[in-house]
Amino acid sequence: MSVSVPSLQRRRNFLQKIVFNVFCLAALINGLALFIIVYFMIANGWKAINWTFLTQPPVDSMTKGGILPCIVGTLCLSIGAILIAMPIGVASAIYLNEYARPGRLIRVIKLGINNLAGVPSIVFGLFGLAVFVVWLKMGVSIIAGSLTLGAMTLPVMIGSTEEALRAVPDTYREASLGLGATKWQTIYRVVLPTALPGILTGTILGISRAAGETAPIMFTAAVFFTPSLPVSIFDEVMALPYHIYVLATAGTEIEATRHLQYGTALVLIFLVLGMNLIAIIYRSRLRKRMQ
Amino acid sequence: MDKSVKIEVKHLNFYYGNFKALEDITLDFYANEVLSLIGPSGCGKSTFLRCLNRMNDLISISRVEGNILLDGLDIYDPSVDVVMLRSRIGMVFQKPNPFPKTIFENVAYGLRVNGIKDKGLIENRVEESLKLAAIWNEVKDRMHESALGLSGGQQQRLCIARALAVEPEILLMDEPCSALDPIATQKIEELIHQLKKSFTIIIVTHNMQQAARVSDITAFFYMGKLIEVGKTNTIFTRPNLKQTEDYITGRFG
Numbered sequence: 001m002s003v004s005v006p007s008l009q010r011r012r013n014f015l016q017k018i019v020f021n022v023f024c025l026a027a028l029i030n031g032l033a034l035f036i037i038v039y040f041m042i043a044n045g046w047k048a049i050n051w052t053f054l055t056q057p058p059v060d061s062m063t064k065g066g067i068l069p070c071i072v073g074t075l076c077l078s079i080g081a082i083l084i085a086m087p088i089g090v091a092s093a094i095y096l097n098e099y100a101r102p103g104r105l106i107r108v109i110k111l112g113i114n115n116l117a118g119v120p121s122i123v124f125g126l127f128g129l130a131v132f133v134v135w136l137k138m139g140v141s142i143i144a145g146s147l148t149l150g151a152m153t154l155p156v157m158i159g160s161t162e163e164a165l166r167a168v169p170d171t172y173r174e175a176s177l178g179l180g181a182t183k184w185q186t187i188y189r190v191v192l193p194t195a196l197p198g199i200l201t202g203t204i205l206g207i208s209r210a211a212g213e214t215a216p217i218m219f220t221a222a223v224f225f226t227p228s229l230p231v232s233i234f235d236e237v238m239a240l241p242y243h244i245y246v247l248a249t250a251g252t253e254i255e256a257t258r259h260l261q262y263g264t265a266l267v268l269i270f271l272v273l274g275m276n277l278i279a280i281i282y283r284s285r286l287r288k289r290m291q
Numbered sequence: 292m293d294k295s296v297k298i299e300v301k302h303l304n305f306y307y308g309n310f311k312a313l314e315d316i317t318l319d320f321y322a323n324e325v326l327s328l329i330g331p332s333g334c335g336k337s338t339f340l341r342c343l344n345r346m347n348d349l350i351s352i353s354r355v356e357g358n359i360l361l362d363g364l365d366i367y368d369p370s371v372d373v374v375m376l377r378s379r380i381g382m383v384f385q386k387p388n389p390f391p392k393t394i395f396e397n398v399a400y401g402l403r404v405n406g407i408k409d410k411g412l413i414e415n416r417v418e419e420s421l422k423l424a425a426i427w428n429e430v431k432d433r434m435h436e437s438a439l440g441l442s443g444g445q446q447q448r449l450c451i452a453r454a455l456a457v458e459p460e461i462l463l464m465d466e467p468c469s470a471l472d473p474i475a476t477q478k479i480e481e482l483i484h485q486l487k488k489s490f491t492i493i494i495v496t497h498n499m500q501q502a503a504r505v506s507d508i509t510a511f512f513y514m515g516k517l518i519e520v521g522k523t524n525t526i527f528t529r530p531n532l533k534q535t536e537d538y539i540t541g542r543f544g
Contacts, residue, residue, distance in 0.1 A: 101351050171388035174346060175450070179401035179457055180378025189404065190390055290391040290437060 041266045048263025057227040061252045067264055072229050073142075073237030074211055074271060077221055080146025080233070081153055081210040086203060088150075089157025096158070097165040098187055117155035122215040124152045129219035143233040145221020152216055153206040160205060164198025165191060194290070200283045204276050211272045214241040224250075240268040294321040297461065297491045298343065303357035305338060307350065312338045314515045316357075320461075325483060325492040327502040327523070330512035331538070336495045339512065340463050343493065344380040345373050361461075378405055381454030381490075385466045387446035389438035389453070394430050397438045397449055401457035416456050424452035425482050444475025451482065462486065464494040468501065480505050499539060503527050511535045 056066035092113075100106045128148030138144040168191050176186040192199075214222075222242040230237050247261045248254065298320040305313035313335045320326055328336040341347045343359060345366060359366050366376055378401070389397050398417040407413060417434075421427040426448040430441070438449055447467060454462060464483075468476040483492060483505045496502050502509050503523060510520040511530075519526065519535045530536045 169388070171384055171386060172390060174349075174382075174384065175388045175390070175453075176400070176404070177349070178344065178346065178377055178380075178382035178384075179404060179453065180374055181401075181404035182374050185404045189400070194391055290439070 038269065041262060041269060045259065045262030045264075045266035048259045049266065053260075053263060054267070058225065062225060062247065063253050063257055063260075067238075067240070067243060067260075067267065069226060069229060069238040070240045070243045070264065071267060071271065073222065073239040074241070074268070076142050076230060076233075076237060077145050077149060077217060077239060078207050078211040078275065080142055081149035082203060082207055084146055084150030085153040085157045085206055085210075089154050089202070089206075090161050090199060092154075093158045093161035093165060094187060094192075097162050098183070098191065113155050113158055116151075117159070119152075120215075121152060121213055124148055124216040125219050127151070128216060133220055139234065140219070140221060140223065140236045141234045142221055142230055142237055145217045145237075145239075146233075148216045148220045149210040149213060152213065153210050156206050156209060157202050160202025161195070161199050164195035164202070167198060168194045197283045197286050200279050200286075204279045207275050207279070208272050211275070212241055212268065214239075214245050217242060240264055240271070244268070294324070296320070297322040297362065299358075299360040299363075300343075301358045301360070303339075303342065303355070303359065305335075305342060305347070305356075306354040308352045312515050313342070316517045318510060318517060318520060320491055320493060321508075322491050323487055323489070324508060325487050325494065325506040326508040326510060327506035328493065328495045328510050328512060329497075329499065329502050329538075330518075332497075334512040335515040336512045337465055340465055340493060340495050343461075343463060344377050344382055346377075346382070348373060378457050379459055380461045380463060381457065381459035383447070383451055383454055383462065383464045383467045386470050387443055387450050389441070389446050389449050391437065391439055393435045394438045394441070394449060395434040398453050398456050401453060405457060417452075420452040420456040421449075423455050423486070424448045425478065425485070426452060442475070444471050444478060447471060447475065447479060448482065451479075451486075455486075459490070461491045461493065464492065466495050466497060469497060476501070499527075499541075511538060513538070 053066040054071070055068055057069050058067065059065035096106060096109065125148065128144055128151070132138045132144035132147050133140055136144075138147075172190050172194060173186055176190045177183070181189070217239055221237060222239040223236045224238075224246055226236060226238055244261055244264050247257050247264070296319050300316055300318045300320075303313055303316040304311060316339060328339065330336050338347065342355065343366075347353045347355070355367055361376075361379070365371070390400065392400070395417055398420050399413050402413050402416055407416075418427065421430060426445060429445060430449070433440075438446065441449060447470075451462075451467075468479050471479065480501065483494070486492060487507075494502075494505065506523045508520065509523040509526040511518045511526065511534075513534065519530060519532050521531070526535065527539060530539065536542075
């Protein structure tokens with residue numbers, strides 16, 4: 001015993017060190033990937049960014065000028081998508097988690113939601129084209145694009161809201177019901193406020209996904225070029241991801257507009273980051289208020 | 292001394308699915324008395340307590356047979372409004388569970404959900420309840436801070452204040468001191484002595500000394516059955532049944 005114990009101890013410590021280092025490396029790769037992407041975009045795109053770029057429409061067959069219509073378009077589409085996905089998603093999650101009794105119907109609905117999350121984004125684009133643009137006669141417009149992006153964001157919204165609701169301790173519900181509150185009062189006054197930070201996390205993920213998608217808006221909202229800013233939700237718009245796609249694949253001067261492509265990508269990244277930041281700050285203020 | 296019956300339980304059976312958790316319980320609760328439910332874990336005392344304010348309704352596979360009469364009215368009658376019923380019967384839980392809101396909002400909660408909007412009335416009632424729960428002096432200067440910043444014992448007294456604010460007639464306490472240290476426990480026990488002047492109190496406890504200290508009547512549960520019930524003094528000094536004596540003296544359980 002007295003001989004074998006120290007060697008066993010050494011082997012266990014050694015193994016532990018190895019395992020921890022492997023895990024640490026895995027975590028580092030994540031951070032590194034983001035760092036490299038952002039660095040690459042900044043290094044290549046920062047020269048394109050200036051006041052004109054941010055405040056003017058493109059000119060000269062989109063080889064010069066700015067990307068203001070794209071910024072406005074992407075903002076409209078992201079906000080529209082969240083305005084559609086958040087109420088429907090939160091309501092669905094409340095129904096599934098708080099009201100519905102487990103059974104066949106719920107299993108089918110949950111299966112549907114999970115599969116919706118796996119549908120490729122181009123399929124959403126075609127769906128939006130067929131249903132919103134053509135059948136409902138919305139045309140290529142902000143509203144058609146927002147609905148399509150909203151439908152695509154729903155599973156994320158529902159999933160994270162459900163998770164947030166599940167994390168609310170049952171003792172809160174019991175305490176509230178025990179005080180003579182109705183089920184809805186309990187949900188509205190105790191469960192939802194407690195789950196709100198988690199719901200916001202879902203919203204952040206949803207916005208990020210919606211803002212960056214190209215395929216769903218290609219047929220439903222985005223156009224190649226329009227110098228004017230949208231004035232109604234039935235207007236078509238330019239959008240950042242689609243603009244990058246157009247410049248990089250179908251532009252008249254693909255090589256000459258490289259810096260504009262990187263610049264646009266950089267703006268897209270910072271736009272998403274900015275929207276996330278607002279949600280994150282709001283969330284941390286909510287959390288602080290609860291502590 | 293004339294005692295009025297507050298709750299009558301008659302031949303109560305309770306099932307979780309096919310499992311019979313409570314069997315033929317018949318028990319009376321008298322107004323302004325403290326009754327403690329004792330027995331080993333899983334004997335059904337918490338389940339029984341939760342039948343009294345229909346908290347078990349939340350469990351979809353549960354089923355109740357028999358009658359529970361509150362002031363002569365059957366609480367399981369279809370015409371009874373569960374929400375109204377629960378505002379007449381307050382509940383304090385095993386683990387302190389204040390809402391993640393301010394101290395004030397925690398106590399005001401029951402009033403707000405019951406439709407009281409008058410600010411002055413709410414403020415008065417919150418203060419009264421906190422005084423009644425013997426925590427006013429500790430929180431009066433931090434009413435608008437989060438309740439989660441209080442100690443466990445303070446949180447539990449806040450939860451008692453929260454339950455008292457809706458002016459219930461009965462207070463159910465499910466092992467209210469099991470998560471607390473001896474000093475906090477002592478405070479809660481003193482509080483129970485005060486509160487029984489105005490409320491009927493039913494307390495589940497694992498702590499034999501606590502049952503002996505706080506209650507007038509003690510009921511011993513075992514395996515879903517009510518084994519023996521009587522004056523606390525009698526139960527703890529000369530119980531009728533050997534089983535009760537064995538449990539109380541610590542020979543099993």
